Amino acid sequence: MRYDAVIFDFDGVIADSEALANLVLAEHVTRVGVPTTLEDAYTRYMGRRWPEVVATIEEALGQPLPPNFSEALMIATLKRFESDLQEISGATSFIRQLGALPKCIASSSPSERLSLCLQVLGLSNDFLGTVFSADMVKLGKPHPDIFLLAAEHLDVRPAQCLVVEDSVSGVRAAKAAGMTVFGLTAGSHIRSGHAERLLDAGADDVAASWEEVSILLSDC
Incomplete structure (x- = not known):
């Protein structure tokens, strides 16, 4: 070499890990009121910085995300990684x-x-x-x-x-x-x-x- x-x-x-992380993200965004599939997550969020992702979700939601959204998402993502x-x-x-x-x-x-x-x-x-x-x-x-x-x-x-x-x-x-x-x-x-x-x-x-x-x- x-x-x-x-x-x-x-x-x-x-x-x-990208598919798992985006699937968990799609699940959490759907729960807060913005229906999101895995393909939606790839298109809207993958490769973007987290502040930009939050801003995009909040724009679609029409209001700020819950204060614990980012922390809850991280915990859920790490759990999914541990198992899958x-x-x-x-x-x-x-x-x-x-x-x-x-x-x-x-x-x-x-x-x-x-x-x-x-x-x-x-x-x-x-x-x-x-x-x-x-x-x-x-x-x-x-x-x-x-x-x-x-x-x-x-x-x-x-x-x-x-x-x-x-x-x-x-x-x-x-x-x-x-x-x-x-x-x-x-x-x-x-x-x-x-x-x-x-x-x-x-x-x-x-x-x-x-x-x-x-x-x-x-x-x-």
Whole structure:
């Protein structure tokens, strides 16, 4: 491998969590009075920052959300992860094939959520001290801050880092950091045309599975 480190996004890359999280969100938004399907949640909320999501829900509702909405949603989401979370097929195998190569997670998810999900997936020991969350930086994706923080902690030049991302904002952030980016479209939340959107955002290549990522790397 010609890269000195691999940086993983988490949701939709290692954990097949986007569908679960959006399903819980749809259930909670429906309960407060805005009927919402899983597909609605993907269309209206996925990939947006939480304040924007809240504002969109409140606009549709015509009034402020209950004060405990965000906390109740987080608790319900973590419970669903504990019972139902699965990895993106092949993720663990790929991670462990890297051996001693420096690796980390750079995710927009809160640290608490990342810690729980890694525990559920049995990957906590694979990323000891190398989990970076957007709550550690001033600006989240699509800004490059979290990827630059990760590279600094790994003591690797950004140009020598490979990032694996499933979101447009993540691809843009990694490219802004000066890194190579592979888009991954293996998550159950991925919809038609997403590979093209990742390429348009600047992805250097796109893979539909972790097996395809391995093939791309073998060609480097």
